[in-house]
Amino acid sequence: MTSFIEQVNQLIESRRSTKPRNFNGKKIDDSIVWQILENGNWAPTHGLTQPWRFKIFTDAGLEKLANFQALLYQKLTPEANFSPDKYERMQTNILKSSHVIVICMERQKSEKILELEEIEAVACSVQNMALTATAYGICSFWGSGGVTYTSELKEFLGIGEKDRCLGYLYLGYSDNPATSSRRTPIQEKVTWIAENTDTNDLT
Numbered sequence: 707m708t709s710f711i712e713q714v715n716q717l718i719e720s721r722r723s724t725k726p727r728n729f730n731g732k733k734i735d736d737s738i739v740w741q742i743l744e745n746g747n748w749a750p751t752h753g754l755t756q757p758w759r760f761k762i763f764t765d766a767g768l769e770k771l772a773n774f775q776a777l778l779y780q781k782l783t784p785e786a787n788f789s790p791d792k793y794e795r796m797q798t799n800i801l802k803s804s805h806v807i808v809i810c811m812e813r814q815k816s817e818k819i820l821e822l823e824e825i826e827a828v829a830c831s832v833q834n835m836a837l838t839a840t841a842y843g844i845c846s847f848w849g850s851g852g853v854t855y856t857s858e859l860k861e862f863l864g865i866g867e868k869d870r871c872l873g874y875l876y877l878g879y880s881d882n883p884a885t886s887s888r889r890t891p892i893q894e895k896v897t898w899i900a901e902n903t904d905t906n907d908l909t
């Protein structure tokens with residue numbers, strides 16, 4: 707039996723982004739998606755604002771989102787730059803998913819907490835969800851391309867002017883899940899301060 711820390715290490719290391727084009731169309735039970743969302747709800751949040759808001763598209767809702775964003779892409783793209791492949795991908799990525807969680811941040815009315823921190827809290831929530839999906843053997847992919855940051859998408863989602871859409875978390879099963887990724891060593895990104903030899907004086 708592996709220890710809790712070994713399980714956590716394994717879970718974190720094995721979470722991968724699997725592109726929705728590699729999903730197999732198999733449906734995730736809604737009850738599992740609710741558990742994924744429940745774990746998202748336990749993210750840390752400054753001032754307990756809990757700014758994450760999720761719009762779940764599944765079943766015929768996937769067609770609604772797919773059609774909307776493909777047509778929006780067409781509308782917003784100058785003819786010379788229009789890519790029929792991309793237009794198709796904007797639909798198929800969604801249609802191959804079981805559920806698409808559209809990731810939103812609801813801006814606090816008082817705006818006391820920094821917007822940056824509200825976005826950070828939503829990102830923590832998304833990571834909770836991606837890890838939970840991994841534990842269930844479900845693939846996930848956070849995509850933020852295409853029409854993610856447009857005002858038209860905000861209107862479609864019915865979110866406020868100061869709220870934000872931060873992308874889609876595509877969920878699905880795959881016969882060919884991504885298994886490899888790479889990171890440069892953590893040691894290159896860490897400065898370890900364990901001594902106080904400075905005589906810095908701010909006054």
Ligand SMILES: Cc1cc2nc3c(=O)[nH]c(=O)nc-3n(C[C@H](O)[C@H](O)[C@H](O)COP(=O)(O)O)c2cc1C
Nearest residue numbers: 721722723724847848849850851873884886887888
């Ligand atoms: C905020 C955010 C937005 C992302 N948007 C995209 C995207 O639009 N397109 C894409 O290919 N990957 C996107 N990704 C996923 C990254 O490509 C992926 O995490 C990275 O390649 C590392 O792979 P891994 O998650 O399997 O370790 C996004 C990830 C994050 C955190």
